[in-house]
Amino acid sequence: MNALATIHIGKKALGLDDDAYRDLLERETGKRSAKGLSETERGRVIDAMRRAGFKPASKGLRNGLEGRFAKKLQALWIAGWNLGLVRDRRDSALTSFVKRQTGLDAVRFCHDAADARKAVEALKAWLARDGGVMFGNTNGQEWLAGDGGKIAWAQWQKLTPGAELYPDQKGFEPSVFELVGDRTFQGGLISLSPADWRLVMNAFGERIRATT
Template sequence: MSDLAAIHVLKKKARLDDDSYRDLMARETGKRSAKDLTPAERRTFITVLNGLSGGAQTTSRTSGKYEAKLQALWIAGYNLCVVHQRSNAAMRSFLKRQTGLDHSRFLHNEADALKAIEGLKVWIRRATGNDGLFKTEQGLPRLYNDPRFQVVTHIWSELVKLDRLPAANLTVFLQAETGQEWPEHIEQGQWIDLQNKLGQLLREKGKKA
């Protein structure tokens, strides 16, 4: 069996939906498609998937969603320069402090999940000074209530302060990176890629500022 075939088999065994699967891949390799992985990255990702699929029989689909949400939020915090270490070990340390659990795969209980997820949101809002992050407001267009869009626009505002923008304005940047004329047409996976790219730029520029 090829590495690509093994990845897709393990994805199914781990009961990962497409978004969770691609978010996990991005966290581990920085890429969102198995076709783009190098042979070494594929082997690394197979090891990660093996770890997840080994517990798939006893882990509910809902608990998997808690884990994926925590991971996505942790990466957002990293891109916002609030979380300083993107690693699993750093995320597990935070989870341990919040819930007493040693690993996010043990995140079965909704109360535990809320302690970790909401605690991380509060930390990010406080550190960035942006109380609107990860919140929804009735009456606003759906795009403005999308946390991915919120993260991208916040990072952009920070780059404005540093006078280190990668394009004339955000609209030009979004169109150049995604090929979409309207932000409403940008796919969820593309927002993650935008978040990662701008986050890397913010970290680099922040160090030089």
């Protein structure tokens, strides 16, 4: 597989929208399109994607889980992977976990709203209990309204033992913007998009897995 194809696969795997993708290109190469990059520049982009959690050589990590609610469940499962709780990120492992917790099979929890809700709640309960994710609680911080911020903060607490939300946020915030770039720094953490948070979660997840 050539480097350009790998970059496009990395964009999809990391969940980057066009703006976040082009910002990553610009940070690494000064250019906003992959087509005009040299092989050396493409290599730098791939290395940056690797640091964010992209595994170019890892094929077949998922087994094709489909359905209206599969994406939400997969996102929570990858959050567990990035928190160091999940050892096997494949969809088959997700299916096994949900079946153990709820007795539901994939056909039901991927397509039926009530069963999907049970599966989501089972995953969230686990991430909250063992991963420290504060679902349903913003603690007065608007940037904690979305799951991305909540999961990234839980990761930061693992990476920085003893971190507390208010006094230590200053250490968290520069670390986040170092990953996503200073383009949104003036707007604060509330200005980050879901794609930005995915980039942060993947990068923090790589650090967590390196220590476990």
